[in-house]
Amino acid sequence: MxxxxxxxxxxxxxxxxxxxxxRLREQGYxxxxxxEPGATPLSESIRRLLLESATEITPLAELLLFNAARAQLVETALRPALESGAIVLCDRFDDSTTAYQGYGRGLPLEVVATCNRIATGGxxxxxxxxxxxxxxxxxxxxRGSDRLEQAGREFFERVRSGYWEIARQEPERVFCIDATRSPEEVHAHIWRTLQPRLPPLP
Ligand SMILES: Nc1ncnc2c1ncn2[C@@H]1O[C@H](COP(=O)(O)OP(=O)(O)OP(=O)(O)O)[C@@H](O)[C@H]1O
Ligand SMILES: [Mg+2]
Structure with missing residues (x-):
């Protein structure tokens, strides 16, 4: 899962x-x-390139780099872990690319979707x-501060509405959680949502 x-x-x-x-480990899973991006040596290198370098990266190059990292992660780490029966948690996955590169940067959504599908193999x-x-x-x-120039703020507003749109389109899969609450309350909401969907313990 x-x-x-x-x-x-x-x-x-x-x-x-x-x-x-x-919590899942305590239950015996x-x-x-x-x-993401990361978790494999290649993907960590791409992560540094994307998040730490001062090099200018076009939106299309960004889309392809995130998906190159994803392709490596899926094939060498995610699929084997899933096949071994583990519950696999991923801190960001393909929806991040749809929200940031699609809704945020404005790349055509069908281009983003196609590229994501190739990288994840579905x-x-x-x-x-x-x-x-x-x-x-x-x-x-x-960042410990709420200062940001207007362009940055508008970008993140587009990303946030992009996530709403993704959640609206796939309500069976995507659960919108009010994360303004305390970490304990957010965790409790996540756990309530997930528990009935968990596979039986091995
Ligand atoms: N519910 C919460 N209430 C208050 N502070 C929180 C809450 N959840 C996380 N934090 C704090 O906010 C900061 C960011 O949290 P975290 O690193 O988990 O976010 P993230 O979504 O993983 O961020 P990034 O996308 O940058 O990796 C951390 O200092 C964390 O301790
Ligand atoms: Mg994080």
Whole structure:
């Protein structure tokens, strides 16, 4: 079972992914936790290129780099983990690319969808938690400050509405969680949602 965590930078994805991993392990499940982009040597190199380098990267190049990292992650880590019967948690997955490169950067959504599908080989999360917070709060949590130039703010607003649209289109898979609450409350909501969908313990 593949479970992904989505939302703006600073919304609490990593916090909740770690909490859920711990909770599932306490219940006796075998859990593997990955982050995107990353989790394989190639994908970590691409992560550094994308997130740390000052090199200008066009939106299309960005789309392809995220998906190159994803292709490597899916084939060498996610599929083997899923085949071994583990519950696989992914801190960001294909919806991030749809929200950021599609809705945020404005690349055609069908181009993004095609590229994502090639990279994942059609693998989709069974359940996705979209941790929704206002842009201001996400920025405060991730940077310790709420200052951002208008262009940046508008970009993140588009990303957030993009996530809403994804959740609206796939209500069976994507659960919109109010992540402005405390980490405990957010975790409780995630757990309530996930519990009836979990496979039986091995
Ligand atoms: N529900 C919450 N309430 C208050 N603070 C929180 C909450 N969840 C996480 N935080 C804090 O906000 C910061 C960002 O959280 P976290 O790293 O989990 O977000 P993220 O979505 O993984 O961010 P990024 O996309 O940048 O990796 C951390 O300092 C974390 O401790
Ligand atoms: Mg994180």
């Amino acid at each position: 593949l479970i992904s965590f989505e939302g703006l930078d600073g919304c609490g994805k990593s916090t909740q992914a770690h909490r859920l991993a711990q 075998r859990v593997e936790l990955f982050r 693998l989709k999360p069974a359940v996705t938690f979209f941790l929704d917070v206002p842009v201001e709060l996400a920025l405060r949590r991730s």
